[in-house]
Amino acid sequence: MNEPSFRVDLTKEQFVFSAAHFITFAGDICERIHGHNYAVRVSVEGPLDENRYVVDFIALRDAVLAETQALDHHVLLPRDHSEILVSEDDKETTVRFRDRRWVFPNEDAVILPVVNTTAEEIARVIAERVRKQTHDKFGDVLTTIEVGVDENCGQWGVCRLPW
Ligand SMILES: Nc1nc2c(c(=O)[nH]1)N=C([C@H](O)[C@H](O)COP(=O)(O)OP(=O)(O)OP(=O)(O)O)CN2
Numbered sequence: 001m002n003e004p005s006f007r008v009d010l011t012k013e014q015f016v017f018s019a020a021h022f023i024t025f026a027g028d029i030c031e032r033i034h035g036h037n038y039a040v041r042v043s044v045e046g047p048l049d050e051n052r053y054v055v056d057f058i059a060l061r062d063a064v065l066a067e068t069q070a071l072d073h074h075v076l077l078p079r080d081h082s083e084i085l086v087s088e089d090d091k092e093t094t095v096r097f098r099d100r101r102w103v104f105p106n107e108d109a110v111i112l113p114v115v116n117t118t119a120e121e122i123a124r125v126i127a128e129r130v131r132k133q134t135h136d137k138f139g140d141v142l143t144t145i146e147v148g149v150d151e152n153c154g155q156w157g158v159c160r161l162p163w
Contacts, residue, residue: 007045008054010061015040017072019110021117024084030097033075038119039150040068040126046142046163055138063133067126074110076117086111119157123149127161135163 017038022031042064046054077086077095085096093109095102114121127147142163148156 005045006048006054007043008057008060009041009043010057010064011039011041012061012064014061015042015064015068017068019071019074019076021076022084023116023118024081024097028083030084030100033102036151038068038071038122040064040123041148041150042127042130043144043146044138044142044163045144045146046138049141055134055142059134059137060130063130064126066133067129071110071122073108075104075108076122077109077111078114078117078121079111080113080115082115119149119151119155120159121157123147123157123159124161127159131161131163 017040018035019038020033020035022033024030042060044055044060048054077093078084079086083097087094088106091106093104093106093111095104112122112125114125124147126149127145130147131145140163144160144163146158146160148158150156
């Protein structure tokens with residue numbers, strides 16, 4: 001009951017990525033494509049290890065950086081939206097919403113396993129990917145991972161996952 005609990009929080013200047021996206025909201029309003037300098041933070045909870053760490057800051061930092069750099073300078077597209085339809089050929093990624101169409105070189109686009117590219121969904125994807133990337137290194141003892149994604153200077157979408 002009175003046992004201490006521990007968490008590592010990382011908020012690094014390096015955890016910023018610049019990306020374009022658009023979402024739908026209020027049913028069928030589809031935004032114009034626009035960009036954000038997204039900021040990311042991560043927290044991991046669990047017991048202390050033999051170093052008296054929850055996890056090594058550096059290992060966690062590098063895992064988050066790998067994921068944010070993979071999104072940097074890309075257009076973020078939803079794989080699972082019912083009306084934003086994304087298709088790829090060998091060169092180009094084509095996106096359709098009703099009578100609107102956008103075409104990007106494949107290397108400029110990242111298709112995420114999300115319904116809508118909201119900050120919350122992007123946070124979930126980063127949390128899942130960081131958890132997968134570090135699971136073997138950090139082991140089974142951790143309890144949660146939480147990722148926050150800030151779209152615009154204080155507008156955070158946050159996702160917490162069990163470890
Ligand atoms: N809970 C959430 N709410 C909203 C999200 C989101 O991801 N989660 N996203 C959006 C839009 O993407 C919107 O584009 C947010 O961008 P922002 O630049 O903050 O919106 P504005 O155009 O009003 O900002 P300016 O400061 O005028 O550029 C909406 N809500």
